[in-house]
Amino acid sequence: MSVTPILLVGAGALGSSILKGFRRSGHISPSDVMILDLKPQGEAQSYGADGAQLNPTPEVWARAKTIIVAVKPQSWRDMAKMLAGKLDPEAVLISVMAGVRTKDLAEVFAPVKVARVMPTTGVATGKGVASIYAADASALEAARFVFEPIAATATLSDEGLIDAATAVSGSGPAYVYAFARSLEKAALSVNLTPADARTLARATLISAARLLDETGEEPDDLIRKVASPGGTTEAGLKVLCADGGLDDLIKATVEAAFKRSQELG
Numbered sequence: 001m002s003v004t005p006i007l008l009v010g011a012g013a014l015g016s017s018i019l020k021g022f023r024r025s026g027h028i029s030p031s032d033v034m035i036l037d038l039k040p041q042g043e044a045q046s047y048g049a050d051g052a053q054l055n056p057t058p059e060v061w062a063r064a065k066t067i068i069v070a071v072k073p074q075s076w077r078d079m080a081k082m083l084a085g086k087l088d089p090e091a092v093l094i095s096v097m098a099g100v101r102t103k104d105l106a107e108v109f110a111p112v113k114v115a116r117v118m119p120t121t122g123v124a125t126g127k128g129v130a131s132i133y134a135a136d137a138s139a140l141e142a143a144r145f146v147f148e149p150i151a152a153t154a155t156l157s158d159e160g161l162i163d164a165a166t167a168v169s170g171s172g173p174a175y176v177y178a179f180a181r182s183l184e185k186a187a188l189s190v191n192l193t194p195a196d197a198r199t200l201a202r203a204t205l206i207s208a209a210r211l212l213d214e215t216g217e218e219p220d221d222l223i224r225k226v227a228s229p230g231g232t233t234e235a236g237l238k239v240l241c242a243d244g245g246l247d248d249l250i251k252a253t254v255e256a257a258f259k260r261s262q263e264l265g
């Protein structure tokens, strides 16, 4: 199976993160990448300088073996008008768009095979998260080849689960950043300086995540190691988790994102 050259359509927040991930992992080199974007910015430009083809002619991009579509769900049909009928029939199209269904993509791009992937912007670090769904074996293989070196992956058995993955991990980094923001604000309210509040909130989140990663321990076990009986953490957790409040809030958050993902297509 030949995965390259890869055509990335849309080098915005996520597309650029994917490019940065390729740079980190080295499994796809810039010379194996073509980029189509209406207004190519930073990472796309620097890929161009390093050998990627930036907005090449259709004769050139039509040779792509893998097409990664990373435009907004609302603009995919406009983008499709430009690509449909011009792609290599043996190519695989990987959509990272929330909500847009395989059935709709296949209708426009057949006989090109389709995979759906829901990554996080963390792929930029080479340690993102990506959920993968493809009914076709070659499409699944291509999606794994592209994303496994830059993300912890989950292969989903049913396309409907992509909406769930979108709500949990696709959107998830923003929930974590929102928590960081709240912790920083709270640090100010107990009189830390803005600079210290920023450092402590961020470093706490990063070091806690690192411990979760490196120890493989369950959150409950890690909580027990922080929370002394009758101590400060216990006092804080009594507020944070009172009456299942945190569970309820996160559940409602994920359900709202899940519903929106179902609507987006």
Ligand SMILES: NC(=O)C1=CN([C@@H]2O[C@H](COP(=O)(O)OP(=O)(O)OC[C@H]3O[C@@H](n4cnc5c(N)ncnc54)[C@H](O)[C@@H]3O)[C@@H](O)[C@H]2O)C=CC1
Pocket: 009, 010, 011, 012, 013, 014, 015, 036, 037, 038, 039, 070, 071, 072, 073, 075, 078, 079, 096, 097, 098, 118, 119, 120, 121, 170, 171
């Ligand atoms: N940002 C994120 O964390 C995640 C985003 N996604 C999905 O990735 C997709 C892209 O999202 P973002 O990167 O956040 O959006 P974005 O707005 O930052 O990037 C979209 C890019 O597509 C380009 N574009 C639009 N129409 C085009 C066309 N016809 N031809 C070529 N380029 C075109 C724009 O110039 C822009 O650079 C969305 O479908 C979203 O659902 C999925 C997972 C995570």
Ligand SMILES: O=C(O)[C@@H]1CCC=N1
Pocket: 098, 166, 170, 171
């Ligand atoms: O907010 C969104 O719709 C996209 C999908 C997951 C993350 N960002």
